[in-house]
Amino acid sequence: MRIHFIAIGGSAMHNLAIALHKKGYVVSGSDDVVFEPSSSRLARFGLLPETMGWKEENITPDLDAVILGMHAFVDNPELLKAKKLGLKIYSYPEYIYEQTKDKLRVVIGGSHGKTTITSMILHVLNFYHRDFDYLVGAQLEGFDTMVKVTDEAPLIIIEGDEYLASPIDRRPKFHLYKANIAVMSGIAWDHINVFPTFENYIQQFDVFINTIQPDGKLIYCETDPVLVEVVSKSDTEINKIPYAIPAHKIKEGVTYLLPEEIQLNIFGHHNLMNLAAAKLVCLELGITAADFNVAISTFKGAAKRLELLLSEKSTNVYKDFAHSPSKLKATIEAVKSQFVGRKLIACIELHTFSSLNKDFLLQYEHTMDMADEAIIYINEKTFQQKKISAFSELEVQTAFKNAKLQFFNDALHFEKYLLSLSFNNTNLLLMSSGNFGGLDLVKLAQELNK
Structure with missing residues (x-):
C-alpha cells in the first residue's frame, strides 16, 4: 500500500504515518512546516519531507490513498491534484476506521477527561500484556507512539474528540469511528469557532450516540445533567451504563480507593470520575475489578495532566x-x-x-x-x-x-x-x-x- 499524508507534521498525522510505516506500508508526506517533536520522530523513521512546501508531483496515480490533515487548506495544490486524479482521500479518523472496521472499537468521547480515560485503559491493558491498537492524544509512558494500527490486534482504544475531521470533511472526528463501546465523560461548550451555540455543540453528542453500533454499550457520567438529558432522550438500541465518583478517602495528601484502600498516584474528583469510566471499559474487555485496581495503582497520569x-x-x-x-x-x-x-x-x-x-x-x-x-x-x-x-x-x-x-x-x-x-x-x-x-x-x- 502506498499512502501520502498532506500535512504530515500534525500530532495525530505523524503518529499515524509512523504506525503505517511500521505496518509495512510505503508512506510519504508533505507539509509547509514541521515542529518538534514531530520532525525528529518522522526523521527517525525516514518520513520527514526533504523540503518543506506543497508539490503537485508528490501526488501520483499509483497512490492507494491520500490522508488529509486539518493544517492544509481546501485549495492545497496536492489536494486539488488528488481530486483531479480521482484518488481516495481520507481524513485521519476516516482512515483509522478503515483500518479497524473488523476490530472491536472502544471510543472515548466527551468535553473533558478523554486523554486521561484513554490513558488509563491503555495502561491497564498494557499492564496485563493484552494485544490492542490505539489512538491517544498524548505521549504516554511505556508507549513509543500515540497511534498503533496492526492487522493482529483484536481491538482498538480511540480517543475521539469532537473537532472537525479535515478541511473538506466538516464532521466531528468521533462521529466517524462507529464505536462498539463508547464513553461520554461530560458536555461543556467548547470549540466556539466551529459550534457557535451550545445547542449546536450538544447536538454533536446526540449524533455520536447514534453512531454506536447496534447492541453496543454507552458508558456515561451520571453526575452531568446536560449529558444525562442527552442520553435519556436517545432511543438508540444500546446498553447505557452510568458511572460516578467512586468511594475514596484522602489521607496526608494521598488518595485511596475504598473499600480496599488502593493507593493512587492521581487525585481530584475529575480524575476519580475518569478512573470509574476506565474501570467500566476494562470490565467490558475482560479485566476483573481486582486486577484493574492493581494496575491502576501504578498509573502516574497522562502527560501535562496534573x-x-x-x-x-x-x-x-x-x-x-x-x-x-x-x-x-x-x-x-x-x-x-x-x-x-x-x-x-x-x-x-x-x-x-x-x-x-x-x-x-x-x-x-x-x-x-x-x-x-x-x-x-x-x-x-x-x-x-x-x-x-x-x-x-x-x-x-x-x-x-x-x-x-x-x-x-x-x-x-x-x-x-x-x-x-x-x-x-x-x-x-x-x-x-x-x-x-x-x-x-x-x-x-x-x-x-x-
Whole structure:
C-alpha cells in the first residue's frame, strides 16, 4: 500500500504515518512546516519531507490513498491534484476506521477527561500484556507512539474528540469511528469557532450516540445533567451504563480507593470520575475489578495532566493542560481539596480561539474562586496571530467575576511576579494548552524553590 499524508507534521498525522510505516506500508508526506517533536520522530523513521512546501508531483496515480490533515487548506495544490486524479482521500479518523472496521472499537468521547480515560485503559491493558491498537492524544509512558494500527490486534482504544475531521470533511472526528463501546465523560461548550451555540455543540453528542453500533454499550457520567438529558432522550438500541465518583478517602495528601484502600498516584474528583469510566471499559474487555485496581495503582497520569514539576516539604508545582472553563474549575478544585492546609496560586494562559472570544470568556465566571490567588496570562502575540482584539485587565476580571485576579500579557513580567512570591506552605498550578510565552516551566519551578 502506498499512502501520502498532506500535512504530515500534525500530532495525530505523524503518529499515524509512523504506525503505517511500521505496518509495512510505503508512506510519504508533505507539509509547509514541521515542529518538534514531530520532525525528529518522522526523521527517525525516514518520513520527514526533504523540503518543506506543497508539490503537485508528490501526488501520483499509483497512490492507494491520500490522508488529509486539518493544517492544509481546501485549495492545497496536492489536494486539488488528488481530486483531479480521482484518488481516495481520507481524513485521519476516516482512515483509522478503515483500518479497524473488523476490530472491536472502544471510543472515548466527551468535553473533558478523554486523554486521561484513554490513558488509563491503555495502561491497564498494557499492564496485563493484552494485544490492542490505539489512538491517544498524548505521549504516554511505556508507549513509543500515540497511534498503533496492526492487522493482529483484536481491538482498538480511540480517543475521539469532537473537532472537525479535515478541511473538506466538516464532521466531528468521533462521529466517524462507529464505536462498539463508547464513553461520554461530560458536555461543556467548547470549540466556539466551529459550534457557535451550545445547542449546536450538544447536538454533536446526540449524533455520536447514534453512531454506536447496534447492541453496543454507552458508558456515561451520571453526575452531568446536560449529558444525562442527552442520553435519556436517545432511543438508540444500546446498553447505557452510568458511572460516578467512586468511594475514596484522602489521607496526608494521598488518595485511596475504598473499600480496599488502593493507593493512587492521581487525585481530584475529575480524575476519580475518569478512573470509574476506565474501570467500566476494562470490565467490558475482560479485566476483573481486582486486577484493574492493581494496575491502576501504578498509573502516574497522562502527560501535562496534573504533571508534578516540583515537590518539596510544603510546596508542589503542577503543570496541567486545562484551558476550558470546566477543566479549569475541576483542576483547581482537585489541587485545593487534596492539600487543604496549603495556599494555592493558580495560573492559566488563555490561548485557544474559544477562550479569547469575548462572548465565550463569560463562561469562565467564578471558575477560579477556590484559588487563594488567581493569575491570568495572555501572550500579546496570540491576539495578533488569531486576529482578535486584545482584552483589558478589567474585561478579564469582570468575566471571571474576580476583582482580585492578577493579569499579565508579558511573559517576563509574569515570571518576575511569581519569583517575588513566597511559596512556603503553598502550591503552584500552571495551566495552559500553550507554553506561557516560551517559559521553561521546569526551570521556573526550581527557581521558585530557591
